[in-house]
Amino acid sequence: MNEPIEVHPVDEPPHCSRCESPLEEGDLRCAICGQAAPHADHSHAKHVSVTLLRCTGCGAAITYDPDHQAPACSFCGEVLRVETIDDPMEQTETYLPMTVSIEEARAALKAWLDSLGWFRPSDLSSASTLTEIKPLWWVAWIFDAEALVSWTADSNAGAGRSAWAPHSGQTPLRFDDMLVSGSRGLTDQEAYAITPGMQLGSGTDSVVGGGDQPTLERFDVPRSQARQQVLAAIERTAADRIRAHHIPGTSFRKVRVAIVLRRLITRRYSLPAYVLAYRYRDELYRVVICGQNARFIVGSSPFSYAKLFLLVGGIILVVLFFAVIAAASS
């Protein structure tokens, strides 16, 4: 039978007694391990009793109606309000302040364009024009969790006649402040590139900085789908860590993991960023800058094929030159 749910202080949400993950308002069961949440109605009949549910409008008996998926009065047609299945849209709990000003973002873009290396056009920085700079807050889930990961994989370690040998193991892993992007505006690559510049401890419950009308992105998935996204991200991250640190050998295939999660705590953040668009020779390029540290910047830029051809031609000329000298000396 079910174990009793632990009683926590009033200001703490109830926790699942099995996996110790916090339960949220409206949860019927723990989303991680399936343990039933404590139910408000603990009353059990002490003796046999009979109940007849009556319509509050006309007093007639009510029955459950599958067409309304709710109890309804078959006499006057009134549908009773029932407890709805609680799967609300995700809402931001914490906003990180925008600490990079627009001027600093412009300067960061110029410095970035200057730093892109020899294969970019020489006039990239001087010939580019900034067409748009937009402060925005994008959404993400940050989670902490403990996991026991059972894994199997093929690797080249210990291989015999075949290039692969099987390995297995069981490894405890801890996830701290792991980020899963919930943004539709930023790509995953952009989101993860600027995330290291975020100071997660600086969060507040309202927007700070970003001018008068910053763009605020909202979560557009319900809670159940968000949990699926977070669990999928945990599985991917666990497989990556196992591949990087725990499987012997240097090349791997068929890495499989089974995870028992505990203490999964998920927080919903809005994170500041600047999205910039610049034009170079009639082409538009996009850059994203972390709103808390302008050193974290990611974007697209033109490539100089002329310089590439020049380099390849130069190498061919040098090779030819030495070949001619070698032929002449022999």
Place this chain on the structure above:
Amino acid sequence: MASAPVTTSPSTEIACQSCGAVLTVDASVRSTTCPYCASPSIIRRPPTPNRPSPTFLVGFVVNHEQATQAVRNWMSKSHAFARSDFKAAVPELTHGIYLPAYLYGAVARANYSASIGENYTETETYTTTDSQGKSVRRTRTVTKTEWRPLSGQFQCYVVDVIVTASGGVSNQALEAIEPFDLRSLRAYSDSFVAGWLAEEPTRSQAECFRFAHDETIAMVERRLKSFMPGDSHRGLQFHANLDNEVIDLVLLPVWSYAVRYAEDQPPVQILVNGQTGRVGGKVPVSTTKIVFAVLSVLALVLIVAILLSVAS
């Protein structure tokens, strides 16, 4: 779990709260309708180990007409060897019922061992005869398998295993109309069963635990098979323990039909998932059709054999 038998307490006598008629209801009935005034009554009894109070419920979504149409379609499209009188029979509604079932979950811990097959290719030389009848040596690439032992530990959560708690519906019959979408699970409330027949558990919890264990072990085996690395595996052996078990009583919406297709045969029970409309039941087969099919195949083989012998 304690293997206490289900109490076979006598029928309960209740007074209809609407017209006052005295009704006798079976001890396994949780919700009923007064035959005189059609008022729904919900009977609440003190919970016992084998008859706990329901924790969850999945509400009906499929109504009577939709369920009947689904059964008709299913019967008419049942397989080729089904009896013709069964396909033409008219389904009779027995009732829409909230079926008691247990929702089981556990942490599975398994020790496993297996031989893992890792493929590799080799070039080998062989001797054959060419088109002129000469003996020649050739090479070919063959794929071979190197078998390596592997053992380890596996741990996972097992959730949402559903097993019947009703003596009237077997676990196989319930499996035939699964799955139920448990995202629509609700906390049990009397208002959801008002006007419908709701059954109390009539199987002991120990028996239901056995069902759940068997299903869970089968599920662990399937997961272990897909967990194995390599190109193939053989000799998978495992020993699994199930810890931190949770079991909650859930009421599931089921339309139950009886189909009487012949005077000398008992009626066939057909169940419809009241949430998804999926139909399940045992289709009676026609021995005449099977015999005819076997004889047709034998006749065909005989004709082909005769033609081949004549041709040769």
